[in-house]
Amino acid sequence: MTETKQRSFPKIEFTDSEAGALEFPSSQSRSYNYYKPAKLRATMYEDVTVDVQPDPDRHLSQGWIYGFGNGPGGYPKEWTAAKSSNWHAFLDPNEEWNQTIYRNNSAVVRQVDLSLQNAKRARAYDAWNPAWLKFVERNLGAWMHAENGLALHVFTSIQRSGPTNMINTAVAVNAAHKMRFAQDLALFNLDLSEADVPFDGSAHKEVWQSAPEWQPTREVVERLTAVGDWCELLFATNVVFEQLVGSLFRTELVMQIAARNGDYVTPTIVGTGEHDYDRDLAYTRNLFRLLTRDSEYGESNKALFGEWLALWVPRCLDAAHALQPIWSQPADKSVTFADSLDAAKQKFRSLLEDLGLDTPKELDQ
């Protein structure tokens, strides 16, 4: 007869270690006390984000213990020419943390997925006219490269460099948005190439790489990825490029004309990218408003941002103008390029006004 091995397990012991079991000094101290929340009561976002990335100007007494071969480690404030008297004052108005990231993006995934399933079931693509199929094949196909490039080489990159956890986490979420959106566009492209319609799923590569109307856009995206100053990169991308090129293409063209061309799927997907940008613009606006209103550095920051505008506005306007021919490609041309660009410029002016920045003369040239 074999001997049965005695099972071994830890014994539970009742310890009465619940809050309130005893009164003693600090027994009621149940909030993080090393930072001052923006309002009377700390939010979940603040509690899980603030001071997780330490700062020698706050509590970090021994300083950064590793350095780079050519300079200090950690998160040097010198990694941007912009200055703040308190970078920690920035808080993400979207209050992104673990739970919001997955809840929001999963909701988008479900929305896109349902829309694509319904489109397949209804054979929606069969009804698209050839000009619209070609428009989506070429232009939405080219645009998804821009979104992906910004995800991996702009936003992912920036989130290493900002001086606070609040800035870097907001930008990391921005990267996640862009990556998801770029992939959704690519998988939409795959669906279309598998549908029984004349759609070349590989055409986007050639368009992005060589089509004249897209080259200035690709050039701006590539030039953005080459910027070393993280704050300039964020400004040039979310304030300038997204307004004058991104929103011009997505908001002022695709969202306006897709339905008129019999397409209810594209606006659903592109609408998620619009929603993302709306959120991402909100944190960007807060950050740059903080910098332009800084009591000590506000004026020098405005001058700096003016220089950045002078550099990036012409580049982005060149890209915008080069895109003009695609306004003529759909069968139903319900908007003109001039109207779209005017609308984009108007929103851009309004954003600059929000930020307390002068409209650059380049915008009217």
Added chain:
Amino acid sequence: MSRQSLTKAHAKITELSWEPTFATPATRFGTDYTFEKAPKKDPLKQIMRSYFPMEEEKDNRVYGAMDGAIRGNMFRQVQQRWLEWQKLFLSIIPFPEISAARAMPMAIDAVPNPEIHNGLAVQMIDEVRHSTIQMNLKKLYMNNYIDPAGFDMTEKAFANNYAGTIGRQFGEGFITGDAITAANIYLTVVAETAFTNTLFVAMPDEAAANGDYLLPTVFHSVQSDESRHISNGYSILLMALADERNRPLLERDLRYAWWNNHCVVDAAIGTFIEYGTKDRRKDRESYAEMWRRWIYDDYYRSYLLPLEKYGLTIPHDLVEEAWKRIVDKGYVHEVARFFATGWPVNYWRIDAMTDKDFEWFEDKYPGWYSKYGKWWENYNRLAYPGKNKPIAFEEVGYQYPHRCWTCMVPCLIREDMVTEKVDDQWRTYCSETCYWTDAVAFRSEYDGRPTPNMGRLTGFREWETLHHNKDLADIVQDLGYVRDDGKTLIGQPHLDLDDPKKMWTLDDVRGNTFMSPNVLLNQMSDAEREAHVAAYKANGTRPAA
């Protein structure tokens, strides 16, 4: 999503990258590695469309368990001995997690493989998840555990504490210096592939044995993301191996990363598991046994050894030495004793060891009592204020140790301490390898070749220097480790909360002057220093008084 459609979708996503012709991405973080000859290695396939719902589901399970723990009064059965150490652990770990997120663009910059870029960017989001989910767990502990002091000042304490600084290497090491050294070898190939096993699997198991099932809930959920990260790291490692010029750097970095991870993680997690538990069943695995299973067998034998077929020399000697330090040289016990010696400048309380604990230690680590038993009896004897000073200032046969300049854990295996003048300063190191790390590896030249991208050891590396020649009460006050009555210390050398007279106050610790061993060492003449070092090293095997 089916495997076939996932493969197809993943192939489609790879079409999103392109070869730039107008400008190339800025190289913000350089590397001395080269990838010109590297074959493109495909990491684990992951697309956002399946990623987000998968993680949302994992989150929902975690938050469901958290609700359940509160409704089920989990804290009625949590061992305070255990949860006190979580004040230290959970103050440290969210920073390495968020640092891992920040490290991803460094690897992206360095490695010319768009398919890996995608995997690395997903890892970035994972790491934001890990950092914030852990901060949230800590908040739950603060809200529901009997003693919130220490949890309430967590990130400040992490940033100004000697133990927090040790842990900070496991974070700063991911984001600083050569991009491949930091973001690939140190972070992914060693920290995530080897040491998350003890951090995120072995330790949470011990938490459950101490009545806390939330730590396993959160950390096993975190660990379930690690396989993708390990795959990212392995892909980059194989790419690096394709170029012979990388071999010396890989071998350098494996030695540094392995040893530093051992010094830091085994110190912390070994202490939490061995000295934070109340579970003293004889058939409960000791940390040494866990290490044998998780690190030696699962990592060294299954992951590191097979790399030899690529001609890579792996650090067998350091794996064996780490094992020897844990089993024969009492590394974990020395660290625990050091933490307990420093209790007034802790932001957690440390329970005394009892006869039951002694018996277990003696069974698992024969000879333990003769080396550590008396000291812990003294710790118990000196636990309350009034008649004695804190144990660090009483004669109990324990000399406050020198700090290792490199890993910043003190030189606790005293006979192994190395003392050298480096960069015009006398420095002490816990081991030859830590000396080598500072004097040889973290330099702008290695083995006759320029390594301009390699990191540097910086900062006020000896915590004690900042507080040299100050009164202990003033130090505690400066650090902010005082409870809300303005006088009672957060750290206590016992778990008794029921009697205010047993709680140490600032007045109880005043009158003790704290001296930095490194400052004193640098004030000595050559002869004094030699004699001092010889005595220090000889003290290694002396039983406690």
